[in-house]
Amino acid sequence: MISKVMLTMESRIHGDMYVRFGGGLAETYHRKVAKRCWPSPLKEIADICGITKPLTFHIARHTFATTVTLTNGVPIETISRMLGHKKLSTTQIYSKVVDSKLGGDMARLREKLEA
Known part of the structure; x- marks a missing residue:
């Protein structure tokens, strides 16, 4: 035993x-x-960039999905596959963040067109 x-x-x-x-x-x-006891590459990157907010892999994935891919026109189906999501609806949560930014972007565009 x-x-x-x-x-x-x-x-x-x-x-x-x-x-x-x-x-x-x-x-x-x-x-x-979770290898929390190991030094995080994200922490090293944050230190280099002067970011004081604690970074996690979840934050990195979210930033990649929204800032890097969705706002640059990558199809949501492609992003879903890259992130390993089984359901497209999981990835669509990220698109809501981008949609909330849409109103402000359209207002800025309107100002430029009216000027």
Whole structure:
């Protein structure tokens, strides 16, 4: 029988989870482990750019989806595939952010045309 200490050590090394069933330990299942203890490349980029707001991979994905792709006319289906979304509706959440910017952009265009 494997000791609880060994399971804990192995869990930390491999990122496995051990589930208790009726007081015993069952087989492992794997989970994705966030490597928060490793230096983040995003933090290094933020430091270089003078950005003080904490950056996450979620923020980076959101920025890529909205600022880099949608505002430059990349089709939403392409973006959905690049982000690995199973449903297009998940990606359409990003387009709402761009739509909210649309009103301001159109107002600026109107000002230029009227000048």
